[in-house]
Amino acid sequence: MKQQGQFGVYIHWPFCLAKCPYCDFNSHVREGIDHDLWRDAYLRSIDHYASLVPARQVESIYFGGGTPSLMVPETVEAIIDRIQQKWQVSNDIEITLEANPTSVEAEKFRAFREAGINRVSLGVQALNNSDLKFLGRQHNVKEALKAIDIARENFYRYSFDLIYARPKQTLKDWQEELERAVTYTNGHLSLYQLTIERGTQFYQDYAQKKFVVPGEELAADFYNLTQDVLEAHNLPAYEVSNHARAGDESRHNLIYWHYGDYVGIGPGAHGRLTMEDNKFATREHRSPEIWLERVAEQGSGVHPFEGVPPEDRFVEALMMGLRLRDGVSLLALEREAGQNWQDFIDEDHVNQAAKEGWLVHQDDCLRLTHEGLLRLNAMVPYLLRERRAQPAVVAA
Numbered sequence: 001m002k003q004q005g006q007f008g009v010y011i012h013w014p015f016c017l018a019k020c021p022y023c024d025f026n027s028h029v030r031e032g033i034d035h036d037l038w039r040d041a042y043l044r045s046i047d048h049y050a051s052l053v054p055a056r057q058v059e060s061i062y063f064g065g066g067t068p069s070l071m072v073p074e075t076v077e078a079i080i081d082r083i084q085q086k087w088q089v090s091n092d093i094e095i096t097l098e099a100n101p102t103s104v105e106a107e108k109f110r111a112f113r114e115a116g117i118n119r120v121s122l123g124v125q126a127l128n129n130s131d132l133k134f135l136g137r138q139h140n141v142k143e144a145l146k147a148i149d150i151a152r153e154n155f156y157r158y159s160f161d162l163i164y165a166r167p168k169q170t171l172k173d174w175q176e177e178l179e180r181a182v183t184y185t186n187g188h189l190s191l192y193q194l195t196i197e198r199g200t201q202f203y204q205d206y207a208q209k210k211f212v213v214p215g216e217e218l219a220a221d222f223y224n225l226t227q228d229v230l231e232a233h234n235l236p237a238y239e240v241s242n243h244a245r246a247g248d249e250s251r252h253n254l255i256y257w258h259y260g261d262y263v264g265i266g267p268g269a270h271g272r273l274t275m276e277d278n279k280f281a282t283r284e285h286r287s288p289e290i291w292l293e294r295v296a297e298q299g300s301g302v303h304p305f306e307g308v309p310p311e312d313r314f315v316e317a318l319m320m321g322l323r324l325r326d327g328v329s330l331l332a333l334e335r336e337a338g339q340n341w342q343d344f345i346d347e348d349h350v351n352q353a354a355k356e357g358w359l360v361h362q363d364d365c366l367r368l369t370h371e372g373l374l375r376l377n378a379m380v381p382y383l384l385r386e387r388r389a390q391p392a393v394v395a396a
């Protein structure tokens with residue numbers, strides 16, 4: 001098994017101004033955050049991981065959340081500096097910060113650039129005010145567009161997110177919104193189909209029939225329309241929900257999808273680390289207060305590492321790789337697990353799926369077609385040995 005590969009660092013900032021009703025990320029609303037305490041906890045955690053996996057080159061740093069644009073730029077700068085002190089970093093390292101497009105946060109973009117950020121990802125979510133309100137967002141369309149302008153002035157690379165297949169949204173609405181959105185892009189756009197996550201406000205509202213979301217067929221139409229519009233604008237999907245001009249893909253997310261190694265720091269963050277040919281899954285305490293306490297007491301807020309057995313390595317790498325337009329290398333999967341791919345994947349099912357037009361098996365590569373990506377969640381269990389379910393259409 002091969003140890004070295006791409007390596008990134010993920011920093012999770014767990015706070016938001018308000019909780020959006022659809023969101024199940026580890027995000028919390030808190031008054032009076034002690035920024036000095038938080039900065040020190042991140043720095044100590046970086047030291048901890050650097051002592052465990054010192055000989056790696058960092059290709060990417062990603063500040064995610066929560067709302068990391070609420071961090072003070074001094075904390076962001078201190079984290080980037082410490083990572084550069086502790087690890088070798090790539091010359092063209094990508095350093096992304098997720099930002100919410102309120103005016104207050106956009107005003108900080110310049111300071112974030114000076115702190116070392118070279119890419120931002122903005123949570124625009126919708127380009128009409130009534131849907132922004134429905135989604136519980138703190139910004140309006142005007143503010144979002146202004147934030148995109150400020151991002152363009154400060155960063156050569158930026159992206160933004162939209163959520164589609166919203167209640168009452170028609171295909172025509174979405175097409176118009178998407179065409180408009182494309183005019184504000186610079187090489188990268190993330191488009192997520194609204195999902196109703198357990199434990200969210202929307203989960204309750206949906207159960208109480210306060211709104212309806214598109215059914216399977218309409219959801220598939222939304223997905224197909226999205227692909228058509230973005231392909232026509234040279235922004236094809238390189239991953240289920242992520243579109244980019246060639247060369248503008250998010251390098252950080254590609255590390256996940258290529259099943260590379262990454263350190264995950266901050267409440268609820270997870271990571272994957274290869275050490276002496278063994279892969280470990282890491283998971284930090286979810287609660288911000290407990291995480292902070294553990295770091296103060298023990299130098300790290302991580303739970304005990306869990307070894308990832310070969311079969312799980314194979315399945316995880318397959319799940320990640322099939323999300324990509326370019327698919328997954330069977331050789332890479334075999335290297336991951338130390339066994340033949342046929343030990344895990346049912347070859348008859350590969351052939352059947354290819355016949356149905358869901359996937360292409362060419363040389364060493366398995367890749368899903370558009371039709372296959374629509375059934376993504378069901379494809380992996382279908383391909384694996386032992387499970388026999390036929391994939392139904394599921395929203396990608």
Ligand SMILES: C[S@@+](CC[C@H](N)C(=O)[O-])C[C@H]1O[C@@H](n2cnc3c(N)ncnc32)[C@H](O)[C@@H]1O
Nearest residue numbers: 022023065066067098123161163192193194195
């Ligand atoms: C880590 S989240 C949030 C980042 C940032 N705090 C924000 O809200 O803009 C990244 C993206 O996931 C998407 N997302 C989160 N929950 C979703 C859901 N239930 N359905 C669809 N997309 C979702 C949103 O587009 C969001 O921008």
Ligand code: SF4
Nearest residue numbers: 016019020023027066
């Ligand atoms: S969607 Fe973003 S801003 Fe809203 S609660 Fe989730 S992490 Fe926070």
